[in-house]
Amino acid sequence: MAILHQQDRAIILRIVYDGPPEAGKTTSVKALAQSFGREVYTPEEQQGRTVYFDWLEHTGGRFDGAPIRCQIVSVPGQDCWRARRLHLLERADVVVFVGDTSVAAWPATLERLQDLRGELDRREGPAVGLVLQANHRDAPSAVPLAAIRREVDSTRIAVIESTAIDGTGVREAFVFAVRLALDRVREEQRMGLLGQTAVDLAGEGLLCELLEREAGTKPAPSEPLGGTRLDDAAPIVQGPPCVRAQKANLPQRLPSHDVPSGLVWPPVEGRIFLREVTKTPVLSRLTRTGDHHGTFGTGHRAHSGVDAVFDEIEEGRAMLVAWARAHVSAQALLSKGRCIVLAATGDGRFRLWQIVREEPSIRQLFIGDGENLVPRLAARQLATASRLLSDAQAACVRHSITLPCTLDTIGVSESGQPIYVGDVAFTAASSDAPSGIQIVMRELAALAERRTASERAELCREFLQLQRRELSFAQAAQIEALVTHTLLT
Amino acid sequence: MASEKQIQDTFDRVAQDVPGFVAASLVDLESGMTLGARSMRPDFDLTAASAYNSEMVKQKLKIMKALKLETTLEDMLLTLGDQIHLIKLVSPTSFVYLVADRSQANLAIVRNGVNKHALALG
Numbered sequence: 001m002a003i004l005h006q007q008d009r010a011i012i013l014r015i016v017y018d019g020p021p022e023a024g025k026t027t028s029v030k031a032l033a034q035s036f037g038r039e040v041y042t043p044e045e046q047q048g049r050t051v052y053f054d055w056l057e058h059t060g061g062r063f064d065g066a067p068i069r070c071q072i073v074s075v076p077g078q079d080c081w082r083a084r085r086l087h088l089l090e091r092a093d094v095v096v097f098v099g100d101t102s103v104a105a106w107p108a109t110l111e112r113l114q115d116l117r118g119e120l121d122r123r124e125g126p127a128v129g130l131v132l133q134a135n136h137r138d139a140p141s142a143v144p145l146a147a148i149r150r151e152v153d154s155t156r157i158a159v160i161e162s163t164a165i166d167g168t169g170v171r172e173a174f175v176f177a178v179r180l181a182l183d184r185v186r187e188e189q190r191m192g193l194l195g196q197t198a199v200d201l202a203g204e205g206l207l208c209e210l211l212e213r214e215a216g217t218k219p220a221p222s223e224p225l226g227g228t229r230l231d232d233a234a235p236i237v238q239g240p241p242c243v244r245a246q247k248a249n250l251p252q253r254l255p256s257h258d259v260p261s262g263l264v265w266p267p268v269e270g271r272i273f274l275r276e277v278t279k280t281p282v283l284s285r286l287t288r289t290g291d292h293h294g295t296f297g298t299g300h301r302a303h304s305g306v307d308a309v310f311d312e313i314e315e316g317r318a319m320l321v322a323w324a325r326a327h328v329s330a331q332a333l334l335s336k337g338r339c340i341v342l343a344a345t346g347d348g349r350f351r352l353w354q355i356v357r358e359e360p361s362i363r364q365l366f367i368g369d370g371e372n373l374v375p376r377l378a379a380r381q382l383a384t385a386s387r388l389l390s391d392a393q394a395a396c397v398r399h400s401i402t403l404p405c406t407l408d409t410i411g412v413s414e415s416g417q418p419i420y421v422g423d424v425a426f427t428a429a430s431s432d433a434p435s436g437i438q439i440v441m442r443e444l445a446a447l448a449e450r451r452t453a454s455e456r457a458e459l460c461r462e463f464l465q466l467q468r469r470e471l472s473f474a475q476a477a478q479i480e481a482l483v484t485h486t487l488l489t
Numbered sequence: 490m491a492s493e494k495q496i497q498d499t500f501d502r503v504a505q506d507v508p509g510f511v512a513a514s515l516v517d518l519e520s521g522m523t524l525g526a527r528s529m530r531p532d533f534d535l536t537a538a539s540a541y542n543s544e545m546v547k548q549k550l551k552i553m554k555a556l557k558l559e560t561t562l563e564d565m566l567l568t569l570g571d572q573i574h575l576i577k578l579v580s581p582t583s584f585v586y587l588v589a590d591r592s593q594a595n596l597a598i599v600r601n602g603v604n605k606h607a608l609a610l611g
Binding site for chain 1: 493519523524539540541544
């Protein structure tokens with residue numbers, strides 16, 4: 001948790017360098033120290049390995065007028081110091097994970113990164129940003145960057161290449177980490193979680209704290225649950241008025257991670273997501289309805305509706321807040337890998353975008369065009385589709401979610417549960433939407449039209465058999481009537 | 490984004506082109522953190538200067554917004570008694586901050602020297 005210093009009103013950020021042993025954590029901190037012209041404090045080393053931590057302080061940058069004081073801490077990497085490492089991670093405002101990306105070390109790096117991801121996900125409060133400083137890029141056997149991105153969930157982890165030994169990429173990773181930490185500070189400010197201190201903690205102080213804790217005298221800090229944060233943003237440069245009218249109807253550059261703080265949701269992970277997804281500038285495609293669509297080469301799509309453009313940033317931000325709340329309330333059903341962002345249009349206005357990872361829908365997974373389905377298979381797949389739609393609609397009722405559940409908007413999670421894979425609209429879905437069963441019946445009817453009478457009868461039998469096994473008696477009876485009506489008339 | 494080494498190499502070239510070069514940094518506008526810096530004078534606190542100047546750029550952008558000036562901010566020139574300070578925006582999120590000795594350089598030379606190399610940092 002970031003802290004505000006009472007005397008000089010400085011924002012104190014804790015930037016923790018984590019990673020497996022000998023991945024380059026200490027080397028990175030030392031490279032930063034050299035770059036800042038400062039000394040690293042290391043309480044103890046054993047055979048060149050960190051035992052407690054490395055400590056470096058750097059004051060630089062400003063946040064809403066306040067100086068930023070960075071406490072840069074690297075953890076001991078060896079497994080025997082795990083408890084110590086976890087304690088040091090508890091106060092992190094952002095974590096730079098230094099990973100050895102040579103082929104031999106990559107599996108251990110990935111395992112450790114997943115362990116860290118789990119630890120950070122368990123933390124309450126606003127999300128803690130995570131930067132993977134992919135180190136040892138000078139090694140001849142370094143894992144290709146594309147493979148690294150594939151294997152880490154790079155929409156939640158920013159990946160920056162480095163060769164810590166000569167300092168390449170170290171500063172870049174650090175500055176991006178500071179930006180993520182500041183996103184988190186904004187969120188903490190909004191939630192009233194920003195603590196205050198009159199103490200100037202130095203490396204020696206952290207060592208005392210650590211030793212006291214290990215002697216069993218100090219409880220672990222805890223933080224309340226976080227929500228969404230959308231705060232002050234830097235103004236955005238506007239284009240000349242003469243081109244303003246024209247630009248509204250032109251393809252637009254899709255948003256990138258350069259958007260100011262406070263204009264992206266979720267607050268910390270949204271920026272990481274944008275950084276990893278929007279690697280190259282892409283122009284949107286304008287539809288006849290005035291909506292903007294775009295796809296990135298990373299398996300993500302962007303959409304902005306015709307009504308999602310605002311003359312004033314405040315209007316846009318108010319809608320961003322409302323939309324973020326809608327996302328939060330629907331999180332139980334929403335697919336992972338999405339963010340919303342308010343970006344300048346280039347003509348002095350602002351446009352709201354949603355960027356969503358492409359996931360297959362039930363229709364794509366189970367139905368396709370329906371032409372090649374044999375009755376037995378079709379029945380099984382329609383039954384699965386029906387079950388998923390019903391479960392999705394039940395989840396909507398349970399969590400008061402108003403999302404349209406259709407064959408095109410619902411998909412399946414890895415655990416077999418329904419997830420919403422469509423775009424989230426500004427306005428709530430109509431409450432008189434057809435039920436899951438009704439939707440599947442419609443599909444059945446379309447399929448039946450193209451079948452012979454005997455095929456229809458077979459489809460009917462198979463479908464009813466499966467439904468009886470999977471559903472309650474009352475539901476099965478209702479379906480039986482519907483199926484009979486759909487297929488046999 | 491340019492690496493720290495590329496940034497320093499760029500500033501070396503700027504220093505060659507700008508007589509009286511004192512210091513230069515590439516600054517992240519949002520946080521005010523320097524992404525790379527080069528200084529000829531150890532007594533000049535480039536880190537602090539970069540941070541304060543990021544606040545100034547943000548204020549200027551706010552002023553432009555308040556005045557509904559529908560244009561872009563390219564650079565800011567500040568003339569001190571013995572120094573020239575130039576702030577050149579090289580991307581929506583970063584700017585170059587350069588300080589030169591006024592007795593050896595003039596505004597045109599400084600601006601030209603930075604513009605010649607700034608694109609490499611965007």
